[in-house]
Amino acid sequence: MNTHPTLPEFDYLRPRTLAEASEFLSRHPGEARPFMGGTDVLVRMRDGFLTPRFLVDVKGLDGMNELRFDPRAGLTLGAAFCMNRVIASAEVRTHYPLLAEACRSVASYPLRTRATVVGNLCNASPAGDTIGACLVLEGVLHVHGVHGPRQERLGSFFLGPGKTTLEAGDVVTAIHFPLPPKGCAGVYLKLGRNQLSDLSIVGVTALGYPDSTCLSGYRFRLAMASVAPVPLVPVEAERHLASHPITPESLREAAQLAADACSPIDDVRGSARYRRLMVRNLSAMALARVWNRLTG
Amino acid sequence: MKSAGSQPTASPIGENAPRIDARQKVTGAAVFADDIQFGDSLLHARIKRSPHPHALIRKIDTARARALPGVKSVVTGEDFPGHIGLYLQDRYIFCRDRVRYIGDPVAGVAAISEEIAQKALDLIDVDYELLEPVLDPELGIRPNAALLHPDLGQYVVANFIFPKPGTNISNHFKIRRGDVDSAWGQCAAVVERKYRIPHIQHVPIEPHVAVAKVEESGEITLWGSSQSPFAQRNLIAQSMGISQSRVRVIAPLVGGGFGSKAGVSMEALVVAIATKVRGRAVKLLLTREEEFYTAFVRQGLVAHFKMGCDAKGRLLAMENIFYWDGGAYTEYGVNVTRAAGYSSSGPYEVPNMKTDSYCVYTNHPVGGPMRGFGMPEMHAGLEQCIDELALQVGMDAVEFRRLNCLKTGSTLVTGSKMHPTGLPICIEKTAEAIGWGKKAPPSAPNKRRGKGLALMWKAPAMPPNAGSSAWVELAEDGTVTVGVGGQELGQGVFTVAAQMAAAALGVPYESVRIATPVDTRYSPYEWQTVASRLTWSMGNAIVNAAKDAKRQILGTVAEAWGETPEDLEIVQGVVISYKSEKEIPLKNLAIYGLPKPNDQGWRGGPVIGRGNFMPTYVTGLDPETGQGERAVVHYTTGAQAVELEVDLDTGRIEILRGVSAFDVGKAINPGLVEAQMEGGFVQGMSSALFESLNLKDGVVRSPSFVDYRIATTADAPKDLQAIIVEVAQDDGPWGARGIGEHSMVPTIPAIANAIYDAVGVRLEGPPFTAEKVYLAMLEAGIVK
């Protein structure tokens, strides 16, 4: 780590349109970055990990600061809509409470005035707290690139720690969530070192909803934070839950499968061994809680 | 506790007088060292630091850095050959031939901006020859270990520190009392344990900062966030071979010290850099990352305890070996070794003691004074062994402590006798407040609940002649200014200083000001703001100064009234005679004196009260046995208890309740004393649950808030009780002794004992992270 007392020098631009932003970014690959809340970018710049020549402020562009809910189409969350506003939004609280819960677990109130869900996704840290919710809620990214707008599914978006499928010139303008499955219930369990705040040692997101195609009549979606190079969806565990009756036993088995799917590392926050055990325990807890809420 | 209302306070001793420094802190007006405006000519310094834990410096090339536009000065150790250090002069201001820890300063740059200074660092080329590092004190003490200080035998050292030249041992303190070897045979129970206490850091929210300006004449002014302006003046002057009178230190409010800003650390660097840019102020502000490991840290400890008691639970013997991971330089830390040595029995009477306390050089960050000065590290293991011993002999842990704890007149590990102490009262009140013996059900099926208790003792660790002084002056309107050399770190010392001055002089508290900032040119001498010594030591000096001023005032008035001073008193700023009932306010009198009758002249004159205090009775200790007449000035004792829950799914600890009881002699300001107990408890709790610098291969792996976690609002217990016990200290002002450090000392073992009560596991050392607790429970078969 080469932490500086001040930020390195760079140029700051605020383009007026998405097209302008995209064009500038593509003309300066590796030198220019889109800039929103800055809570990841500024820290990494200070630590010497990032040295962009240009920061391109995209916060005010084309609806990026808006949140729109359509009762048929779902929720479109503008990329620059900060996490505190997500938490406070009546539409989010009513229809996507899991997303609000995930946002609420991030850092602190002042940081969440700047932090964004899209920023959390683009930073692509396996520890990202809102990524699990976005995955289980089947969020889709709206990206504006040099060739115009396109969509990116989250399932294939993450390539490794800090790496995504985004290319030079891309600006993510929003994340869109389809209507959540009827009657769903979700929970985000995060284990940090402090009671609140902190990065996750392990994070488990669980969503359950009625689905007649599953043996039990319910389907579960899971996502794990901080236990693999990318946010992890433990497919085996999901399949197990879909093909078995839901009992304390089958929930335990699913939790073990989720733990088996992880490839955690040892780091200062926790050992791989402990992380695996916590995935098991937290998954069991999360599934039990969701199951209790689904079945009243 | 709410502060006193707006009525003038009669006798402020024992009152919650409102803090004298707080209003400016809530409006943003309070000036800390980084807030002082120096104007556009201020230069900024950055330090080039060693990336290696242990290496020889072969060559330093600063030419490219000097050539960078905007750079005004580049210095290395070549220009500063003097050693520096408080108890043992074992370091240079900048490294000269060798680097001994990652972060060791190798060169310094002053430039017109921090950015340019930082860029210049990258232009300084240093050739190192790597040496084998010493990373563990138990390995560093072995004869074949790499030698970190070959010149140890030549360092100037205080006469109560015993280095072993030719080794990495910079101090070896011994206790040999009674016959430990025979005593084991009489023990019904023996506990033998090893504890490993990691390095932590003070984490003041204000990082270290210092500004230095050297005039053409060579006169030096140093502004800084400092607990020790006079010690900094002295040590820097000594090291640079100049008179103390040519170094002026100005110290504004300190944003948290906890010992980190005592002695000298980064201040000397910026003074050195400033000597090359005469006439311009140079500022050095540590980044938070540098704060974690380049100023002072709390040294690590590997402690071996062996203790035994008879069948009735009477402690018979202790054999304790402490290997202090002192770090690269132990100029300050050597005294931690000593303090732990002469305190190594814990607050108990133990007839047979054998202690070896070693300060060992390692290639780790510099261990220095941190709140507790060795006591938290030592009690962490000692108080757990006491619990284990009690269990072995079938006694309740509190009962065991009642039996063995120090009482008035007990014989101490150094051979002297315990002064009057409220330790037994502290035990009773703590046990009662925590509901000792009663077990509440856990709050959920996946939790286990437990209670734990621990005791502590600590004496101010300082040279036998650490002194305080004070002056008292009055203005025309009768308001009072008190000059002190002690520093406000947040503990409230300016407030209690004003309370004591007001009470001793006889004026309302509200009419007293403290002369701030502390400035060695104008303020009276104070050894350092450490050791929880100011209320007692500086308090005595203030009382003496106030009495001196009072004597002058009463002398003048007595003469004017034809009475004797013994019949006069000052009450609420008015001189009154008990005999004649005459009255005269202090207004004008303390400056102009009083006129003689019939315009025949004047008597009196400007009043200036002076006072000092220095203990005269501390004796040396025998280097072979650690025995002596009086090892220390006094001890503050106390107890803490916690109630906590362990989460069986994660291993996470939640502290539900904390209780502290400390014998402070006399609480000059009870609210401030309670605040110290609360803050110390939480800092102790934080060190128990979260904190470690995570040293590996000489690298601090948690050098930022991201991974060095401290307690937040979400972690503070909902129920914290602070109990004041008052058994007077014979030579304390109104009987007072210190409290600042003590509330952090017993917290780790209180929590460890509670974890054992909850789930039956003990860990090798803090932090008691969820992971460690969970894996210990897994191994013990408590969870699967």
Add this chain to the structure above:
Amino acid sequence: MALHEIHVTINDEPEQVAVPANMTLMRMLREKLALTGTKNGCSAGECGACTVLLNGEPVNSCMVLAVECDGARIVTVEGLADEQRLAPIQETILSEGGVQCGFCTPGILISAHALLQRNPNPGEDEIREALVGNLCRCTGYVRIIESVKEAAKMQSLAG
């Protein structure tokens, strides 16, 4: 580096400042405007000592670029009191004894003030959550939490 000319309102006073792109809001306040009430504890968005209100919401000013603040409204600790009186939270943190070294205090006051604006009657857990990003090393937080409760009472009495 080029300088950007920005217009900001700080504590109800309009200011015009020329800032380089890499200057944070925290540094602008402290170095360009001598508003040193806002403190630098880590420059990494972790400790909260630099918390100010940006368009009414608390932010870590070390994580905001000055250049982003063109047209913005900023409130620092110096702006919490009006000419006559301290804000309720300033009064109660004094009366409850929630100030020791004072270095975290400006950030705590801003975060607490903002909490009381959006939630005039917060419960204990809400107070803890709102202040979790403001680190204090001296007080142990108990009296700080009490002072927020008292300020809420004071505010509701004032109507």
